[in-house]
Amino acid sequence: MGIVTLTIDNREVKAEEGMTVLEAARGAGIEIPTLCWHEKLKPYTVCRICVVDVDARGWTSLDTACSRPVKEGLVVRTRSAKIDRIRKTILELLLAHAPDSPKLREYASEYxxxxxxxxxxxxxxxxxxxxxxYCAEVKKKNAVGFVDRGIRREICFVPEVALRECNGCKECFPLCPTSYLQAAFVLVQALTAPAQPEKP
Amino acid sequence: MDIKGIDKIIEKHGGVAGLLIQVLLEIQGENHWLPKEALERVSERLRVPMSRIQHIATFYKAFSLVPKGRHEVHVCTGTSCHVRGASRILDAVKDHTGIEPGETDVDSKFSVETVNCLGCCALGPLLVVNGKTHGRLSPAEASEVMKKYG
Known part of the structure; x- marks a missing residue:
């Protein structure tokens, strides 16, 4: 593995080939906000909050830091008026869905x-x-998946698998930036294993 | 549809996980909906996790996870059909069947869906029943067509 040198926020940063811009930046102590990124998972690039300005030999573009591989001579800007504006809009759109998410509110006050x-x-x-x-890639249990598409897309536990696997695991709970996952789990639990009716 | 029928379809496609959608489409085509037992069998045989099948079966409108009526009625509400009076065709269909788009009646006779374009706009407004296309209809003619199916 070769070592490449790139510039992040006017600082020279050395990184290993194959790393992403996000990893290189965090290694150098430069913080880039993320929501859908996790160290054990493949980049998913859906939240777009880690968007950065990338200049590759004069060709500038906006790209997600979590998926962009480092390259010799890359010039990256993680904060600018334009990027802050993009992140602000993304956060405002997400906050319409989850207004009380602690992580979103933390970023919201910053931007x-x-x-x-x-x-x-x-x-x-x-x-x-x-x-x-996390359930598919790390635990390989596939207890939870997406259903439907577009604006109606949501997560949904597979009741049979959840009943068998989830009670002893629940490792995905702290990952959730909102508290929807726990709610979805409690719901599926109530539907699959109804509690004994209380005696009158 | 029994397990044997499902196995036959899976074997026809060589039991390859990549052909999951083809397998599901064929089950949907024969059975008109995807029962849970069928999906579980497909999951087991193709070694595709249930969460993934659930995702795909809810993603595409071609699949249905609830039983459909014997006659599948599609009313095109695309732009061309819309300007040619698709809403009145839809009203005629709703009057005849007594159900809204996306529903199936109690006798499992009709399922009504709206579609956004069938690609033959010159024939609009379009009504498709069991795959047979009826074009250039007036609402009265649409009612006549529906009567043929009971």
Whole structure:
């Protein structure tokens, strides 16, 4: 593995070939916000919050830091007026779905996002896919998956698998940036293993 | 549809996980819907996790996880059919069947769906029953067509 040198926020950063811009930046102590990224999972690039300005030999583009591989001579800017504006809009759109998510609110205060900018559509899930991918890629249990598509897309446990696997695991619970996952699990639990009726 | 029928379809496609959608389409075609037992069998044989099958079966509108009526009625509400009066065709169909788009009646006789374009706009407004296309209809003619199916 060769070592490449790139510039992140006017600083020279050395990184191993095959690393992503995000990993290189974090290695150098430069923070880039992420929502759908997890160290054990493949980049998913759906939340777009890690968007950065990349200049590759004069060709500038916006790209997701979590998926962009490092390259010799790359010039990356992680903060600019344009990027802050993009991140602010992304956060405002996500906050319409999950207005009380601690992680979203933390980023919102940093980027000045107004959580009441868009009409509330509380689906509570921001479709980051952390639970779905963690269950599939790390635990290989596939107890939770996506259903439907577009604006109706949501996560859904497979009751039979969840009943067998989830009680002893629940490793996806702390990953969820909102609290929708726990709610979905409690729901499927109630539907598959109804509690004994209370005596009158 | 029994397990044997499903196995036959799976074997026809060589039991390859990559042909999952083809297998599901064929089951849907023969059975008109995808029962849970069928999906479980497919999951087992193709070694595709149930969560993935669930995702695919809910993603495509071609699949149905609930039983469909004997006659599948599609009313095109695409732009061309819309300007040629698709909403009145749909009203005629709703009057005849007594159900809204996306529903199946209690006798499992009809399932009604709206579709967004069938690619033959010159024939609009379109009504498709069991795959047979009826074009350039007036609402009265649409009612006549529906009567043929009971």
């Amino acid at each position: 000045g996002a107004d959580r009441d900018r868009f009409e509330k559509d509380p689906s509570f899930c921001i479709d980051c896919g952390l639970c779905v991918r």
